[in-house]
Amino acid sequence: MNTTFIAMGVALLAGVGLVITVGVFSLLSGAFHFLFARPKFTILKTAKDSNGFAFSLKWNSSREPAKFDSIRLRLYNPFSNPTQVDVTRTFDAASSTFARDLDFGKNLEELLGACNNDAASVEVELTASKDALVHHFMFKAKRFKSLYDAATGDVEKFNEDNALNYAKPLYHTPKRSFIAEPLPASNKALKIASNPEFAGAFAGSAADAAPVENFAVSKVWIEPGCIVCDACEAIYPEVFEVTDDSCIIRPGAPLDNGVLVEEAAEACPVEVIKFTKA
Incomplete structure (x- = not known):
């Protein structure tokens, strides 16, 4: 019985102490606001x-x-x-x-x-x-x-x-952020049209190029592995037809334009277009 009363007394004192502590902090907070934080x-x-x-x-x-x-x-x-x-x-x-x-x-x-x-x-x-x-x-x-x-x-x-200064940056960004380091020095010259050293190599136009001689093909076929990319049909739709899962040669397709057939074969990313010249 005595132990119970002692425990209850300790709990009561602790509760009273907590209430007093909270009250003191509340008063101090209010006083601080009144003295320093009020308009x-x-x-x-x-x-x-x-x-x-x-x-x-x-x-x-x-x-x-x-x-x-x-x-x-x-x-x-x-x-x-x-x-x-x-x-x-x-x-x-x-x-x-x-x-x-x-x-x-x-x-x-x-x-x-x-x-x-x-x-x-x-x-x-x-x-x-x-x-x-x-x-x-x-x-x-x-x-x-x-x-x-x-x-x-x-x-x-x-x-x-008392003016607010908005001129100061909120974040500091390095001057060269997101900029790659310069390429290492090299003695190799780029063979491009804008390089004066090779300007003569690009002086000719497409009109000056030698014409490509056309030829006929005797047979054209599609090997397994087509990825239906539509490249061949876009180049020579009279010969190639792309379906949902492959590519086929149209029945009665003209085989007299070997240049376009060859171009379609070269454009195929998986190289499944094959042909033989006539």
């Missing part, structure tokens, strides 16, 4: 007039792929006028860390003018409309105004520093 919104210095608002957004685009394309500024000012200012602007969609400088018109002046109230707050809402993703950033109105007035970051410089 970061920064107010930058606008290059426009008093209606301009510049900002940047950094986030883990590989973990959270999205194309942000709009920003919304909302003032909540319950104890003074205006009680609320709500203005939205769209921009070219960005799928990774980016900065924009936008013209918010007179609404921005109205929003900033109401930021002196201690009870007021400003919400910044960045939206990726096609991905149904929204990031919210809350500021005390006075804090928002002070960040706007003290902003120093430059939009163009920010985008330049």
